[in-house]
Amino acid sequence: MEFKLTKEQQLIQSVARDYAEKAIAPLIEEIVEKNEVPDEIIDGLKDLDLFALPISDEYGGAGAGYASYVLAEEQLSRICPGVAVIVSVNNVGAAAMSIFGTEEQKKKYLPMGTTGSGVFSFAFTEPGTGSDPKQITATADRDGDYYVLNATKRFITNSSYEGPIIVFARDTETGHINGYIVDKFCEGYSISEPWKKMGVRGAPLYDVYLKDVKIPKDNILGGPGQGFWILKVAMALGKIGISSIFLGAMLAAYEEGLTYATAKTHRGAPIAKFQAIQMAIADMFMKYEAARWMAYRIGYLADNAQDKGDILKDSAAAKIFITETAIDVARIALNIHGSYGLMEDYKISRVWKDVIFGSQVEGVSHLLKVLIAGEILKG
Ligand SMILES: Cc1cc2nc3c(=O)[nH]c(=O)nc-3n(C[C@H](O)[C@H](O)[C@H](O)COP(=O)(O)OP(=O)(O)OC[C@H]3O[C@@H](n4cnc5c(N)ncnc54)[C@H](O)[C@@H]3O)c2cc1C
Incomplete structure (x- = not known):
């Protein structure tokens, strides 16, 4: 049992602390007021390899693991929890894809949330359910080589950024809940006005609407029933x-x-x-x-x-x-x-x-x- 950080962990912790203090802290009033994080902050985190710390470097992540991720997120949140939430949700989506995605999906989507211009979203909550995914009402109708998705997803982080969103919906043929990979801002994708959130400012929440969004049948994460x-x-x-x-x-x-x-x-x-x-x-x-x-x-x-x-x-x-x-x-x-x-x-x-x-x-x-x-x- 060793209660000490490795040299790499110390470095990641200090880079995150430094970036938070020098780049984010001076903008905190603006972030809180507008409930928005300027794009250059996201770009800066990507440049410093702090945006996708646990994701493999094969797909543009830092490959630094979760222990380092905890250290960096703590330091970012010490100054601005909103920034840290954007990073966290990006990593939820990217991790799900790293673990369950096909090689093709990983090559196509992971770089968007690591080095590219996108940010992952992960959508399970609906107006009728948050804690209980068995009550999900979003639907996916099989139509030949495609699925057609219809959904209202509530309180979705990062949904105003481009990039992939993993949407949990029920396959109307099999009854299974699956995670469907959708490109945000494709035809049929729209978002509400931001919720007037009392805290964690900078990471706005929107409702996401999918209206007859057509995606290839292979865009199921991990395959049917997972x-x-x-x-x-x-x-x-x-x-x-x-x-x-x-x-x-x-x-x-x-x-x-x-x-x-x-x-x-x-x-x-x-x-x-x-x-x-x-x-x-x-x-x-x-x-x-x-x-x-x-x-x-x-x-x-x-x-x-x-x-x-x-x-x-x-x-x-x-x-x-x-x-x-x-x-x-x-x-x-x-x-x-x-x-x-x-x-x-x-x-x-x-x-x-x-x-x-x-x-x-x-x-x-x-x-x-x-x-x-x-x-x-x-x-
Ligand atoms: C800042 C923020 C970011 C978010 N980002 C996302 C996102 O990116 N994607 C997404 O999908 N969602 C997101 N959400 C939504 C969030 O995950 C849900 O609000 C959360 O899961 C709780 O669901 P609910 O609000 O519907 O509460 P409910 O499920 O309705 O629960 C209400 C209360 O009922 C009780 N309760 C419910 N079920 C049980 C049970 N079985 N046993 C005991 N008690 C129970 C609990 O006390 C709970 O406090 C976000 C929310 C916030 C505030």
């Missing part, structure tokens, strides 16, 4: 991204709490002199350290799993613990700020609105606890 398994594996990997993102947001909260405690004075001395504030600082430290090692470990487990499906239980546990702990830490940091923390002039107010997202995405906590217990009881 949809649920692909969803499970991709979501397990997606939870690594979400864990890292909310670890980064937690770190931002911790740092803001600490800075305020040492800067704000009462009777001429920093409020950090108060024992209550010292306990709050210790609580933030303990929670961040516990969450950090849980996040780093899940990256390590993913890198060492023969079958990525083996990390289902651990990635769900990490995701629940880290996203809920991020709320705890932000709450402590907010308390340290007194009323100032409620003012938008203070960064902690933004972090507070960000951390609340973690437990609602990539599997709500209740459902994931049921999944974890099911795996444990299976023995």
Whole structure:
């Protein structure tokens, strides 16, 4: 057991931290205001090989694995969770394609989300269902050598960028849920106005409409009948991204709490002199350290799993613990700020609105606890 980063991991962590501080931080007000990340930030991440860290270099990724990915995502999210969410969802789609795609699909689509001008989307949520994919109503009708897709998909990240979107829909002939690969902005593809999202600004959500979208019959990811398994594996990997993102947001909260405690004075001395504030600082430290090692470990487990499906239980546990702990830490940091923390002039107010997202995405906590217990009881 070694609790230390390799030289390569240290380098990736510092490149991500540096880029976040120098290129993203100066634009943060604009990103939050417009709920949009400028294209040059995405291009910059691609140039630095930070956009598709776990994807094989054969297809334009960095081939650096999930442990490095966790480190980079934490640093990006420490400055802007929205940027880290764009990266995370790109990697969910790209990872699903890396694992389940045919060679032809990988050659055609993966470079779009690694070095090219595209960004992956991954669409399962609908107005009627998020947590329960068995209720998916999107349809795929076989028509000779094609499928014709009709769907309304809700809250879809990266759907305004060009590139591939993996759409989960039911084959009306077989009843199977499959993942269908669609080129965004093809004929029949459109998106709604962006949702007015309270936090994680910069990664806007849209509803996606597919109206009689025609795709070749071979554009089923992993072949017919694999949809649920692909969803499970991709979501397990997606939870690594979400864990890292909310670890980064937690770190931002911790740092803001600490800075305020040492800067704000009462009777001429920093409020950090108060024992209550010292306990709050210790609580933030303990929670961040516990969450950090849980996040780093899940990256390590993913890198060492023969079958990525083996990390289902651990990635769900990490995701629940880290996203809920991020709320705890932000709450402590907010308390340290007194009323100032409620003012938008203070960064902690933004972090507070960000951390609340973690437990609602990539599997709500209740459902994931049921999944974890099911795996444990299976023995
Ligand atoms: C920032 C963000 C990005 C997103 N990006 C995407 C994306 O790119 N692609 C995509 O497809 N979706 C995306 N989503 C949607 C998100 O994944 C879903 O909202 C999420 O899966 C929860 O679904 P729901 O909102 O329909 O909640 P529901 O499934 O309706 O759940 C509501 C509540 O019911 C309870 N519940 C439901 N089922 C169970 C159960 N079986 N056992 C116990 N309790 C249960 C839970 O308490 C839950 O909190 C995104 C959402 C956000 C906020």
